[in-house]
Amino acid sequence: MPVERETPAPRGPRRIRVVGAAGSGKTHLARESAAILGVPRLELDAVFWAEDWTLRDVAEAREQVQEFLAAHPDGWVIDGNWRSRLDGMLEPGSPGGADVTVWSRVRRTHRGAGVRPAVGAGRGAGVAQRTDRDAVTLTEAGPALTTLGVVPLIARIDLRGRRLSARELRAVVPRAELDVEAATSAVEPILADVRERGGAALRDYAERFDGVRPEHVRVPAQELERALASLDPALRDALTTSAARVRQGHEAQLPPARTTRIAPGAVVRQRWVPVRRVGLYVPGGLALYPSSVVMNVVAAQVAGVEALAVASPPQKENGGLPDPGVLAACALLGVDEVYAVGGAQAIAMFAYGATGSEDVDGEVLCEPVDVVTGPGNVYVAAAKRAVRGVVGIDAEAGPTEIAILADAGADPDHVAADLVSQAEHDPNAAAVLVTDSPELADAVDDALEARVSATKHSERVRAALGGPQSAVVLVDDLESGLDVVDAYAAEHLEIQTIDAAERAERVHNAGAVFVGPYSPVSLGDYLAGSNHVLPTGGCAHFASGLGVMSFLKSVQVIEYTREALAEVTPALSVLADAEDLPAHGEAARART
Structure with missing residues (x-):
């Protein structure tokens, strides 16, 4: 049975009027809004215009509108202007009028034959349209309606009463619509270009993607020292504490x-x-x-790596150098090889090395490495996938994820705070709550409304929570919930249940597991002593988080005496002959 993504019963405005200029997208916005709310829609153009594009009698048109309002008192969406002909009947505050009026402000430029559309098709139909790049686009109604409080911030997937296989669960859990394969085709030319042109290509891509052409691709030592000297003392103390705790946690991994x-x-x-x-x-x-400098560098240092190089995107506001905090963290940890390079081009530089293109670069700008680690966007993940085999990689650590398994005893404000804390990273960040308690789900919805409105990056958080990668998943019981989180294989998994420690031991697939009400994911991001570079996108089914083992190779050393070899030579010869490799046996017999 297919499992549908569901939106909970909306709260807040249920009667919405959408207005805007011709071609502003109000028809699309109204259609999407009605679909989200599950209410009927009326297009005023189809009321006031007859089929032959002559105006209907005003009284007749108003009667149609009144009949529609009377038939749907619990909710509707009506789009179109016609204010002068409606005589105030849809205005907020009027009997049966709108709860709210939404202005669709998408600016468009129109080109084409200007063919008049059919009545009811929207006045922007019939002409080719291009949305201005800097316009406020409302191609999806969800974010706009969420801001108004019309629908909850996060959708629901109701799995109660359904027993799904592992394959079916993997198909139904929310995922970001990120196509690493498609991104691979975009990064492959970049990888080839950096391999061929080295420093010149790196500067070109910095100018193209970061808006600045760095004079120094490799950051000069004096800039690292300057960044450390100017670092806020409180931040320096926090980074020092973080590094010490991460070092302690990673030394135990050796x-x-x-x-x-x-x-x-x-x-x-x-x-x-x-x-x-x-x-x-x-x-x-x-x-x-x-903090990512700490996580990457300390793990490599504890493993005993001799040479460490760090790359981070150049910042236009920092004169083409990476973020001063990143530079200071490198200096604090003793890393002096730092590059102002971001994105797929940084992965290419590490994998293939890069020749110099300016006098300041020298003949060789960067030597190739053995292993590339660190998080990034989908293009970084695609680049790491493309060079795997040339170098080792940790995992495809893309946009962040949090999943929370919680029961009725969980604090809804804690749950909401943790969902928001990861959603603020990126509009593509994933936030998933799995619970057997509809009451908790409702309470979390309420807590999210308050927290999202108050948080600094509210718009970013709303986009993340409202995206297809985020949802509240309702299950029959916590056993079913464990099945769901194992299928999801989250980067970060919180267990907020009455028996959290016992349930955490039964989790098979997660980058890191945070147990109980006082182990939020943000603790792992900075000071838990664990590592925050973790597999995303379901990769926790087969991959681990960054750690000492990411930088170590297992080498087996075999040493036999003549007598020990002689003892096994007969069996060795039998196996060699069975595989038609007689020289194998001959190599052993020659010694005995």
Whole structure:
């Protein structure tokens, strides 16, 4: 049985009038609004114009409108202007009038034959339209209506009464509409260009994507020192504390070397060897992340990596250098190889290296690395996928995700606060609540309304919560909820249930699990001692978060005596002959 994405019963305005200039998109906005609200829609053009585009009698038209209002007192959407002919009958405050009037303000430029559309098709129909790039676009009604309080901030998926297989659950859990395969086709020319032209390509892409052409692609040492010297003391203390706690947590990850004596004279040793050189990516889009410097650098340092290079996008307001906080964090941790390069071009530089194009670059701007790590947008994730095999990567760490498994005892304000905390990263961020309590879901809706209105990045949060990647998922019980979160495989999973610790032990798929009411995801972002670079987009089904193991290779060392080899040579020869590889057996017999 297909599972439909549902929107809870709307609260707030239910009678909405949409007005705007011809071609402003009011017909589309009204159609989408009516669909979201589940109410009927009336287009006034179809009321006041007859089929032959002659005006109807005003009294007859008003009667049609009155009949529509009387038939649908609980809610409707009406689009069209016609104010002078309505005599105030739809105005807010009038009997049966609108709860709210919405202005569709999309500016359009029209071109084409200007063919008059059919009545009811919308006055902008019949001509080719282009929405100005800087216009306020309302191609989806959801965000506009959410702002008005017409519909909840976040949709619901009701799985109660349904037993779905793992395959079906993976298909129904909310996901961001991000196509890494499509992004790969966009980044492949960038990867090839950087590989071919090196520093010149890096400067060109910085100018194109970041709006600045850096003089120094590699950040001069004095700029790192200057950034550290000017760092706010409170932020410096916080970064120092974060680094110390992350270092402590990661030192516990170091695996011991082991020696196994298979038989007398037969020894196999397990060595853990760090890679020699790594490229660490620190994003710099809507938010800036000195904390990501800590997470990347400390894990590599604890692993014993000899050479660390950091790349972060150039900032126009910082003269083509990365964010000062990022530079200061690098200096604080002793990293002196830092590049003002962002996006897919940074991944290309790390994977292939880059020749210099200016005197300040030298002949070689950047040597290739062995492993690339760090989070980023879909294009960074696509670039990492494309170069995997040339270099190692940690995982495809894209836009952030939070899933919360909660029961009726969870604090709805805590849940709402945690959903908002991750939604503020990016309009593509995912926020998912899985619960067996409709009462909690309703309370979280209420708490979200208050928190989103008050938060600094309200517009960004609304977009994230209202996107297809976010939802409240209702389940029959917490056992079903565990199945859902395992299918979702969240980057961050919070367990806010009465038996949180026990349930956390039963989770198979998650980047990191946060247990109980006092372990919010934001703790893991900065100071828990764990790492915040985690797999997203379902990759936690098979991938782990960034850690010491991301930078270590397992090397087996085999050492046998003549007697130990002689003991197994007969069996070795049998196996070699069975596989028609007789020289294998001959190599052993030659020694015995």
